[in-house]
Amino acid sequence: DSGVTQTPKHLITATGQRVTLRCSPRSGDLSVYWYQQSLDQGLQFLIQYYNGEERAKGNILERFSAQQFPDLHSELNLSSLELGDSALYFCASSVGPSGDQYFGPGTRLLVL
Amino acid sequence: DAKTTQPPSMDCAEGRAANLPCNHSTISGNEYVYWYRQIHSQGPQYIIHGLKNNETNEMASLIITEDRKSSTLILPHATLRDTAVYYCIVSAGGGADGLTFGKGTHLIIQP
Numbered sequence: 001d002s003g004v005t006q007t008p009k010h011l012i013t014a015t016g017q018r019v020t021l022r023c024s025p026r027s028g029d030l031s032v033y034w035y036q037q038s039l040d041q042g043l044q045f046l047i048q049y050y051n052g053e054e055r056a057k058g059n060i061l062e063r064f065s066a067q068q069f070p071d072l073h074s075e076l077n078l079s080s081l082e083l084g085d086s087a088l089y090f091c092a093s094s095v096g097p098s099g100d101q102y103f104g105p106g107t108r109l110l111v112l
Numbered sequence: 113d114a115k116t117t118q119p120p121s122m123d124c125a126e127g128r129a130a131n132l133p134c135n136h137s138t139i140s141g142n143e144y145v146y147w148y149r150q151i152h153s154q155g156p157q158y159i160i161h162g163l164k165n166n167e168t169n170e171m172a173s174l175i176i177t178e179d180r181k182s183s184t185l186i187l188p189h190a191t192l193r194d195t196a197v198y199y200c201i202v203s204a205g206g207g208a209d210g211l212t213f214g215k216g217t218h219l220i221i222q223p
Contacts, residue, residue, distance in 0.1 A: 002155065033210060043156070043199075045210025056209040090155050100146075101211065103155030 003027065004104035006091050012110045018079040021107045025072055025093030031055070032074040033094075033101060034066055038087035049074055050097045081111045116200045121218040130187040132217050134200030137181045143204045145176060146211070147185045149196040156199065156213075159185065195221045 003026035013019055025032050034046040036059075045058035049068035060066075063081075068074045078085060088108050092101040117135040124130040136145065147159040160167055160174045162183070167174045173186040187194055199216040 002157070004155070035210075042215065043150075043211075043213035045212065048210055058210045088153060092155070100158045100161065101156075102158060105155050106153070 002102040004091060004093050004102055006104040006107050008107060010108050014112055015081055017081050021076040021089050023074045023091030023104060026102055029093035029095050031094045031097055032068055033092040034076050035090040036087050055097060083111050086111045116202060116214055118200055118217045123220050123222055124190050126192060126221050126223050127189055130190040130219055132185040132198050135182045136202045139180050139202050143202045145183050146201040146203060148199045151196040190221045192221050
């Protein structure tokens with residue numbers, strides 16, 4: 001158990017819909033990272049927040065957005081969902097703006 | 113971040129040492145070598161990292177060549193639970209701009 005929690009574990013929705021994934025970092029960690037893992041693309045970095053501020057952006061689509069709240073939990077919002085957005089979404093956390101990352105168990109999203 | 117090259121798969125007998133190689137010939141002086149593993153769709157797990165010197169922790173040892181162009185992750189006594197995909201990643205900021213995962217090495221521990 002890494003100490004990072006993610007909800008929900010599974011999510012099934014339809015194309016065009018909007019969903020929110022939630023992540024709680026390890027106690028004391030200020031950074032939250034989001035990653036997407038699909039069968040054809042592998043594990044891809046989406047975005048990082050550090051102490052409430054966006055710090056780095058990866059291959060995140062414009063239909064996706066994220067935020068980190070004052071209590072340091074983070075939410076990833078996915079809108080106008082497409083079949084290709086079906087994937088595992090992982091959240092990771094680290095103490096500082098960089099360093100060892102500890103991953104949560106992931107949210108499996110299925111878009112039908 | 114520098115790119116890495118790993119064999120796509122490896123086998124190892126249970127109880128033996130598993131040695132996983134990684135080439136990173138374009139690594140820069142300020143880049144660390146990180147190893148993570150992923151067990152069947154679980155979240156990736158941090159294993160170890162190093163800059164120049166060899167490193168050891170309770171999970172594994174990391175051997176980095178003197179020219180830093182390659183490294184080897186050693187699991188000293190592999191168990192069936194070590195079957196996973198192992199990722200070698202080089203990063204200047206320890207993933208400050210997100211970790212770049214390649215395809216990794218699928219290590220299969222045979223009973």
